[in-house]
Amino acid sequence: MQTKKQSFLESLANVTVGFLVTIISLHIIFPILGVENHSGKNTLITIYLTVLSILRNYILRRYFNKKQSYDEK
Numbered sequence: 001m002q003t004k005k006q007s008f009l010e011s012l013a014n015v016t017v018g019f020l021v022t023i024i025s026l027h028i029i030f031p032i033l034g035v036e037n038h039s040g041k042n043t044l045i046t047i048y049l050t051v052l053s054i055l056r057n058y059i060l061r062r063y064f065n066k067k068q069s070y071d072e073k
Contacts, residue, residue: 002065011057019050 002010023046030037 007061015053
């Protein structure tokens, strides 16, 4: 079973990789689709979604950790 700190660090690592992939992807795909590329806005939106992803990932990880510990008893 993971500690809360381990769950948070795993969530943070996972979402950090996702953040970097998203930033790079936006700079590639927007010009292809003809969408104006505003780096500041893209970064702000990505940060917002990243924070939501960290919270979502952490909450789900803790839920399943708790569920697993109850199932083992």
